[in-house]
Amino acid sequence: MSGPPNAQGGGTDRTWTVLELLQWTTDHFAAKGLESPRLDAELLLAHALGLRRLDLYLRYEDLVGAAERARYRELIGQRAGERMPVSLLLGEKEFWSLRFRVTPDVLTPRPESETLVEAALARLPDAEREYTILDLGTGSGALALALAHEKPRARVTATDLSGAALEVARGNAEALDLAQGVRFIEGSLFEPVAGEQFDLIVSNPPYLAQSRASALPPELAHEPAEALFGGEDGLAILRPLFAQAREHLAPGGWLIVEVDPDQAKAGMDWAVASGLGEAAAIKDLSGQSRAVVARRGMERA
Ligand code: GLN
Helix, strand or coil: CCCCCCCCCCCCCCCEEHHHHHHHHHHHCCCCCCCCHHHHHHHHHHHHHHHHHHHHEEEEEEEEHHHHHHHHHHHHHHHCCCCCCCCHHHCEEEEEEEEEEECCCCCCEEEEHHHHHHHHCCCCCCCCCEEEEEECCCCCCCCHHHHHCCCCCEEEEEEEECCHHHHHHHHHHHHHHHHHEEEEECCCCCHHHHCCCCCEEECCCCCCCCCHHHCCCCCHEEEEHHHEECCCCCCHHHHHHHHHHHHHHEEEEEEECCCHHHHHHHHHHHHHHHHCEEEEEEEEECCCCEEEEEECCCCCC
């Protein structure tokens, strides 16, 4: 019979191989409407077995014991039933090839946000210079730590409104051996860096519209609302961020802000209105406008 991996109700306690479990779970996840059923199944089974995902391929015919199956079954229920994101079930997520611990206190880093890291690095060409970098609303620390990793001489400041998020970010900095180059400060928008200027400001602020919350994937309910939603229209943080960025940029400094694709035009307009130049949209790998970039002129006024 094609019972679930616990074989409950099947009467007989049949055995399951790695491959059979993956196939069963992939079908189950697909039927529940998950977007990447096979990948999720592989990640969760590897986690339950204490293996890396790719190691599963060498073990397709191995039998999986009852205790491991029980652990796996629990993960399947949380994923398909409660729609917990895989990152939270695993407690980690890879970003810029670095491993980040994630908890319900932080937004899980998204692959499309790597676009901002790439765009930032392209604008910090001097290997010797001690660039000053601000990551506003760092969450898990993803942007700040990816940049600190690539730019060991940079002085990076990471802020967040949430002290709990900053704890996670600090832990990630230590685990990645990057704590030395990064300063963490709690506070709203630019308040923690009053009077300071930076060569680069990056931010992935909350920009989703609360008014559209019901149309969003159920997984988002497991992430902190204050990291996702920018008020009813999604612009409540973006607007002051663009308005206040200029005074915190050093002459010639760059601002790079993640946005929803349909907010890119407004972001560029606000950047220009605040006195920044070279405003442009940056596309992610799927061709969507994912960030707005702008630059402060070289004049010192
Ligand atoms: N890109 C995220 C999502 O759509 C939202 C991140 C954010 O609000 N900064 O899930």
